[in-house]
Amino acid sequence: MIDTSLAPSLPNYYVERLEYSRELKTRLLKNSSDVGALVVTAIDGLASVGKSTLAMALAYDQEVQAHFCDGILWVTLGQQPNLLSLLSAWVQALGDYNFKPISVEATSNQLRTLLYEKAVLLIIDDVWNIEDAQAFNVGGASCQVLVTTRDAEIAEALGANPPCCLDVMEPSQAIELLTKKLGRSITAIEYQPAQDLASSVGYFPLALSLAAAEIASCTTWTQLLEDFQQEVARLKNLNRPKAEEITDETILKRLRLTASLNLSLKRMPKEKQEHFSWLGVLPKNVTITKMMAATLWKMDIYDAAKTLEYLENKAVLSPGVPLKDGTPTYRLHDLFHDLARNLLTAPPNPEDEDNLSGLGITLASAHATFLENYRNKTSKNLWHTLPNDGYIHQHLVWHLSKAQKVEEIHELLREDSETGGNGWYEACARLSQTANFVTDVFHAWELAENSWNETTLAQVIGLQCRYALIIASLNSLTVDLPVGLLVALVEKNMWTPEQGLSYAIQSSNPSQKANLLTQLANHLPSKLKELALSKALAATREIDTRGAEDEEFRAQVLSSLAVKLPPELLSEALAVAREIHFESYRADAISSLADKLPPELLPEALVAAREIQDEEFRARVLGSLADKLPELLAEALATARKTEDEFRRARILSSLADKLPPELLPEAVAAAREIQDEEDRVSVLSILVDKLPELLPEAVAAAREIRSEHCRADAISSLADKLPPELLPEAVAAARKIQDEEYRAEALGSLSDKLPELLPEALAVARVIEFESSRARVLSSLADKLPELLLEAVAATREIQNGYNRAQALSSLADKLPELLLEAVAATREIQNGYNRAQALSSLADKLPELLLEAVAATREIQNGYNRAQALSSLADKLPELLPEAVAAAREIEYEKCRNDALSSLANKLPPELLSEAVAAAREIQFESSRAQALRSLADKFSRIVTRGSRCCHRDSG
Structure with a gap:
């Protein structure tokens, strides 16, 4: 719930103006779809008629607050607002203190996401131009906007329908204001002079409050009225020689107001x-x-x-x-x-x-004097050491500029803190005012450019490079977190769903943005999920498709999105898929969408499929559409038969086999028989035999002819559980002809489910496999099938020299013979490679919990940071207290991609108190990469500037 803490307090002498507030309140309490931007404006454009005060009253109205249940946001703009700072204040009011504002556009987009599902009243006070107001027009469907401005044209341009034109007070309201400001009733004797005075000041609320203050100071009504009239006459004569000719009501109102101000000051x-x-x-x-x-x-x-x-x-x-x-x-x-x-x-x-x-002093001198007062509060004359007074950090550069101390601005942005970082950035960051720092940098950059001439050229270029580097460093703070970490922050309620979504949307890289949004979508409430998927689809469309790798990624993202997209986005998704240039990836994308497409989109998908020139890819898409358009199967099968490459033809036929109706099976068999390569032919036949068992002898015969022993073993294994008794001898004969012991053992092992008597033979073959890792793998796979041969399997396992392979094999056998565990532990302790030893101990710890501490000790000995972080992460499932150590190990990983991967794998395991450290580590990855790139490009000419600039945002970036 956002409170009204950004709105100014109502004055204690506020007078309700029901003729305006009722209408405005009625508009505000209507549904947002029925009401546009609501604008309060002076009919003549003059100030001080109470526009802001009326807006304050609405902000504090209980019914309005109840209607906008998520709160009220207020901003006062004026003629030259610091938009970035003001927008940042709204972001923080919505609870997001992690966002680093870099530009007005990005911060407006952040707000738009944060407000997407909220019911918030946005009050934009004192608007002088349309562009400023548009930056704050960021509400969702349940929000409304209330604008105050002196310019009725701005109100209309912002869509107020119709604008509410506020004039001066009614006489009765003026008397009520005087009474409240005085804190007492106006007596009968005072009433007429009070009315005369209210009329003379033009019923302006501001002038009336000034008048009441003078009456409270013991000035009589008559004296004040007389003085006021004299002051108005004086101002007329001062400004217009022919005072008696002044009849314009606008000019008279301005003179009356000025007269009220002057009288207050003179007293x-x-x-x-x-x-x-x-x-x-x-x-x-x-x-x-x-x-x-x-x-x-x-x-x-x-x-x-x-x-x-x-x-x-x-x-x-x-x-x-x-x-x-x-x-x-x-x-x-x-x-x-x-x-x-x-x-x-x-x-x-x-x-x-x-x-x-x-x-009698110049404005520049006044600013210089004010700055000197502040300078006396610094330590060692360093501006970044100024204590916080709620003012100076936001306005120091503005005062320096007004004092014409441009060089001091550049010096301010060079100041180093005690830690070696940029002092002014760190000071602003401590106060959550990084937006002010960004504004200061851009202002300094502009001042540098404006000082350009032939004499200052070298200095100006140096400053421009430095400020460009600072902005690049700041931009690096807003790049994407690892997707696992972002999801974890939302899942563990460290960030709100709105925050997580807004961070994903911030990414400037369409590929990263699409991936983040796709992965995050399932962790968002329904409306935000729809927004995330829509943004993900838009980002997918923006992915640069000049290279095959990018097109492949676009297809992958579409495939991930396919199962999540709501029906209204499917048409756009199909259009994105059709834009993919590479036919393979286009086929993948369309196929992933096929089963989600409604009937009205199927004709378009069919056209897209037939546009694909490559037969394999076209057949693949036709097959995916066949679930909804069965008549396409014949076309898909015919397309498959035209594919010249046998391996690709086999792939298509295999994908179609399960879908084919009985009447198309003979054609599929014929197509399979046309394939000359035995391996490819077997792959199709082995699938078709589920529907046509009579093909099994042909499939076995083809398998026996496969030249590659590895592929022959795979083919026999794929057919093994389908073989009838009469074909088993032929399959066994084919397996025994395999010369390679590993592949022969695998083939015999697959047949042993139907012929248990083959197990001793399979074990004997496994024992003579030359490569120990292969021997260990095959022995482990056989362990479940040969309880009576366990002792022989153990003997074979003990012959393995490599400690890791022996430990893995013994561990798998220990499920049958628990007494082997101690031997497995002994073998594990002999493993020289620290990562392998830690992994082996960790797997054994499921069976022997007392090994956990030894596994931890072994893990800590691992020198490679990535391997150590991964091992600690796996152990943390059993010992959560290792998580801080795992995060620390991840942060030490030098290679940034590995560091990113390690942090992502840890993300879902981290408790809330460690997530902030992981976020900081993730941000360091991106920041350091950007800094290195900037250093390489600028170091030759601006090494000192770059070195200091590259440090500018590092220390407090987390």
Whole structure:
């Protein structure tokens, strides 16, 4: 549940404006499909009519909060918003603190995924241009957007239907606001002067609150009205020589508001006026904290808090969003900000004594002074050591730029931390403000480009390379995690399904993205699963198909997707399959989709099948479609018979054999008999005999003619359990003719199920197999069949010299003779190869748990990091306490692909407390690869820049 913590607090003198709020609330409570973006706008485009306040009231309305059950998100944009930072704040409000924002587009997409299934009200306050608002228009079907803007055209462009045009207050509302701000009732004697004053200030909520603050300071209604009217007249004369000709209501409203502001400031003590003026050095729409104000005004925090309270009581400041610890913050209205900024540079002794006194300094000097106050808080004059005050880390580069200290910006981004990393990145990362770091880097890059001339060319190129490297390093933080690790994070509730999906979607590599989304889909709720599959299909379509390897991968992804795709995506999937250039992979893709296709798509699939020129591949697709279109079997069989290559023809016939109806079997037999190669002919006949047992003699005869002894043994083994008694002697004779002991033993062993008397012969043959690994394998396979020959099998096994092979064979025999276990353990201990010894001990530990500790000790002796990690991973099934050691071993693997594989194999076994370490390790893989590539390309000319730049994001990337 997202709370309204991003929304500013309502002022305690808020007055409900039901003529607007009822209509807006009704729109918000309708279904999203019935309502577009909702916009509150001033009818004349002027500020201070209460647009933001009305939006705040809706944000805090209980019915609205109940309707948007997943919460409310608020953002205030203004004229020059830091979009990346503001978008990042929304991502974090949704609970995702792992996302590393690099671009506005990527962060908007992240939000779009996180909000896909949520019912959230998105409030975009103070919009000045359409593009800024569009970046935050990221809600799903159950979300709605509420926008406030001074420009009715923006409201219409954003789709508000119709925009809600907010005007000044009604007279009764104005009196209610004055009463609430005063904290008391207005007496009968005061009522008429109060009405006159409200009318004079134009019923602007901001002007009314300023007026109430002056009345609370013991100014009389009559005096305030008189002063106000004089100030309006003065401003008319100041701005327009012919003041009596000013009749335009828009101009009059602006003058009245300015007059209200001026009067409030003129009644402040000189010291407070100066404090207000210094607020002009801040950016617009900024959050003001007492810690920042203490630095700005060079006073202690207690006095700064009192001064802020004073300005709020005077209605100069409005309440902002409280900090997490409840500390109040404040906001400065745009109009007040403009006045404060003007007072910074205005002369201290104005020619017109009625004008406000300024500070008489340039804006650049004001920024430099403010920065010097902060510089005094650093350690060793290093900016990255600044303490966090909720302000400066977001705005330091902006102030340096305004102070015209461009070189200091470049120096800031070069500062090294004590650990050797980029100090400013680490400072921002600690505060979860990496978006600000990215913005700072791009701003510095732009400043470098703008300083280009013939004299500075070398320096500019160096800076550009450095900033390009930093951005590349940052981009590497957003690349895909190993798929097993990503799935594990979601399965173990370390990440929400939305988070996992958004990370998969982030991948810039279509192949990786398609694979991640396909594997993740089964671990997502239904709606997110549909989105994941849709995105996976789109990514599959984007896979570069210039090479066979890429086309093969596209076909593989489609095959994985086929069983998961909802019916509405099958048409697109078939279109993607048809786009595959290589016919083999196209056939694979279409075949994988065949049994899912609805009747209306079968004609298109059939056309696609017939377009394939290669007979084998065409027959394969026709056969896959035959389950739904049986009439295609004859065409598929005819196509198979046309295939010139006998091996491929045999493959097709074998795949079709089980599907053929009785009337097509004779043709299939004829096609099989046409195959000259005995091995290929047997492979088809052995399948056809299930339907036509009378083919068995022919199949055995063909098997006997196979030249390759390995293939002949396989053919006999495949036929063995189908042979009737009368054919067994011929099969045995064929097996005995095999010269190679390993293949002869296998063939005899397969026939022993029907002729147990062959077992002694098979064992005797196995004992003389030259290669020990083959001897061990055959003996192990025979062990289940010869209980009465076990002792002889043991004797044969003991003759094996290789410890690993002997241990494996003894272990398989120990199921029948448990007393062999100790001998198997002894053989295992003789294994010289550490990985093999660990694996053998681990397999024996299922039968002798007391061997586990010895298996662990043997595993720790393994020098190869990949083998050690894999062995530890297998042991962790029995000893979960080994998992931290397994992760540590995986992180030490030098070859990155092996490290990735090891982490993936571990992912599903890791408890939540180890997943974060695995994530960090996975990110290190990608980051180091990118860093190495950047170093190779830039090291020749910019070795110092590259070396320091390549460290920029390493330390806190996890």
